Structures are given as C-alpha cells and as structure tokens.
Amino acid sequence: MIKYDLVIIGGGPAGLASAISAYDSGTKNILIIEREDKLGGILKQCIHNGFGLTRFKESLTGPEYAYRFIKEVEKRKIDYKLNTTVLSLTKSKTITAINGDGIVKIKAKAIIISTGARERSRGALNIAGSRPAGIFSAGTAQKFANIKGYLVGKKVVILGSGDIGLIMARRLTLEGASVLAVAEIMPYSSGLKRNIAQCLNDFNIPLYLNHTISKIEGKDRVTAVEISQVDSNKNVIKDTAIKIPCDTVLFSVGLIPENELLDKTGIEMSPKTKGAIVFQNRETSVDGIFACGNCLQIHDLVDFVSEESELAGISATDYINNKHKEKDVIEVAQNENLAYVLPQKINKNIKGDIKFYFRVKNEFRNCLIEASSNGVVYFSKKKPVCTPGEMESITLPFDKIANLVDKIKISLYAK
C-alpha cells in the first residue's frame, strides 16, 4: 500500500488551492488524484473571461486561472496522478483508486475531498414528448465546443438561465448557431446580471422569465419545442404555448455536488447543500477528512472556491501535525428565508473570524442580515438586494464567538 500524509481527491481549482496551502503550511508529502488527463477541473472548458477579478484583480479565462495554480503545484513538486479515478474511501482513510495500471490502494493521514459538481440531469425534469437526439446539458455542449471543436446544433433553445447556459448562448451564437430563446421557470434569472447583458442582450437573444419547455417534438432529432408560461406554483398555464422550430435543446438547470464517494463513509451530509456538513475549518464529521469547493457548496465564483480550499489545506496540516483542536461544538441555525448556511457547525476552540456563506430562497429587497444567539444580535449588515443566484456571506469576528453558548442563528429579514 502507498502512503501519503495528505491525499487530495480531485485536481480542479479546489484541489489545487488546497494542495498549495497545505504545502505552504508545512505538509510536504501530498498526492493529488485526478480522473481526467489534465489538472484544472471544469475550468479547462470555461474558455471565457471573468475569472479571478476578486483574487488577482484581473479578468482571466478559466484555463488561465487554473494555470496560475497548476504552476504553483509544479513549482512545489507536489505529486499528482492523472487518469486515476478514486472508487472508494473509508473512515480510516484508505483510498481505492483505479487507473491504467489497475487498482491502487493508498493510505493517508488526512484527506481533502474536492470532487466538484455535476450538472443536474434532465431526467429529473418531466417534459412531455419523446427523447430524440439533440438534447444536451449546457456543460456537455461547452465541452464539445471548447475542447473537441464540435458544434452541437444550429438552431438552439436553452432551458434555464444559469450561468453556463448564458455563456453557451453567446458561445454558440459566435460560432454561427442561432439561439432562439432562453426559457426560465422562475421570475428571475439564476445567472449573473453581467452574463444576461453580455451573453443575451448583446446578441438580442430573448429571455422568457416564468416560462418552461412544455413539449419536445421530433423522432430521430429534435424538430421543435413548445415553451409555455407558468403560474406562481410553476405549473404550465394552458393555451400559452408557443412552438419554436429548432434542432437542439440545452439544459442549464443547475449543478449538484458530486459526493457518491462519501456514501459509505458515514460522513454526515446536509440535505440542504447535498454536501458534507462541515466546521469552519472545512472538516467533516470524520476527523481528518476535509471537503472544499463545489462538492461542498455550489460556488458562483471560482475566487471563493480557492479561498475556501486554502482554509481546508491549512486545516489538514494542523490535523497532520496534531494541532487538531478538541471539539466544543456550536450548531448553526438559519431562518426560513435562507436555503442554507455553511459552515453548519462551529468549533469554539478554533481561532479566527468566521465567514458564513449562504443562499436565499427567493429574491428579497432591503435586506437585513443578522447573526444572533439566544436573542442577542452579535453582528448585522444591510444589503439592498439578495437573489438565489448569488451566494452571500457574513463575517462574524472571532471575539464574538467566545461569548456564544449553544447555537448561533443566521437570519435574513426583508423590509
């Protein structure tokens, strides 16, 4: 059996940033395992710019952003294995992986899970009609276009206004396709406003809010879709259907954390995020196993993926060096306007300010965000607008944490 101090599963931006910070904080014996033939994760196919504005104060493309980290990994001579898929992992930190050489077993002192997210599949959505060719997820279309140089279709309708769908609307248009419509079931887009402006408005692509695809037509290949208006319960309103002839349908209906590996480990999972429940240092309920990046919570911006993952890297070093802190647990609660709050648990013995990330359930205006315990408000801030499409955060200074007993509650009130 191969032995490493730290094994990182997934070589995307989360895995890369955690490897660098673990190394720089003192862990030199690290292995990154990546199932694809290159490091960089999903950024390899995100060739558009807009990455790194927070971190590098420059607008980089996905591959450029990834390269900044790959270079640092190479410089530190951190080991990585490509074309290697982790099949399973145990509580006692034994990893089973497979590659061209067969099955490999690896024993680690600490593990960081950074396996990213995958796109929600259309199977979950119930649309009438057959299942002809020409139906893709936006991410698959992105991979075809940007890595393989293959255009998925000529006349395209997109369901869902998530960022990947918006980016693909522009990409396919520039490559000569006609993007006829983007249908969004919600009354607002889940994508960034700048992407509505530069990907749809720049090319006069119509966005239909409160609309969904109600039917897909075609036997071998898609020939048309029907899009219909929905009511406030997201049910299709009769007789509102418009038929749009097209050859391709893209789905951009969100990402879900990829966590099949954790299934048998007994790691406590959150039904809200579909990722592991973690402390502020990104440690899961199993000592010495950490999680970061999109497998933990879906991030809009890779800059925050890197930030979160550096935290996980330093925490792993602390664990390996027995600087692990005894757990004095405070549970994190939330009010009904929030979809989730992360971290879900606080260990009072870990020093440092705590940044709580959260998403709201609906669009709210004139928001007041509060962190309170037993009715006492310890921190609050105002925000003009909060939308489910954008991850928000509130930072609680460490000196306030020491006073807390029992629970801390993060609440959002709209005035």
Next chain:
Amino acid sequence: MEKTFTCIECPLGCTITAKREKDELLISGNTCPKGKAYVEAEMTEPKRILTTTVKLKNGNMLPVKTDKAIKKENLFLAMKKISLLCFSSPIKIGDILVENFLDGANLIATDNAF
C-alpha cells in the same frame, strides 16, 4: 433621454443610468469608476474582449482571446478570421498568435499546447 446599462466589468453587475442634460452626460448608479468608463464606451463605441478557440494541426483545439477589447460590431468578423487559422504546437500560455489581429488587439493563447 435616459438609458440604463448593466455594467459587465465585474460580478456585481451594477445597473447604471446615463442621462443627457444639455451638453452634459450624467452617469449614476455605478459603484466604481470602471462602471462610468464602461457606460461612456457603450454610448460611443461598445467594445468586448473575444474569447474563443483555434484549431491546431494535431486536431486539438486551443483556447485564445484578444488581449484588448475589440469593437463589438467586429466580433463576427473576428470569428470568421479565426476560423481560417491553424497553428502547430507547442504553444505556451500567453504567446501572441497573431500580432495586431483586430482593432489594435493581439490574439493570444490562453492555455498551453504540447
């Protein structure tokens, strides 16, 4: 006349209004100076960075971008010019592939190709 814009310079995406009053252009709603510059350009000559891919002789695709914004109206012309290009690897990230490609911008590689 009043016109509203969504600033695309950062993820905040401020809604910015521009109003012409007599000879003056009044811009409001921007959180930072970049927003003002963006709207001024939108009112006169909108420009965009182009990101796309080029073919390599080995059959792979290489991601590229213009190192400066080019005129928005020239995006499709730029795509056409790029579709006619083909390069041999190795290429390093940041390499200039076509100098003075369009509107004073170079076309540069945004990834390595071995």
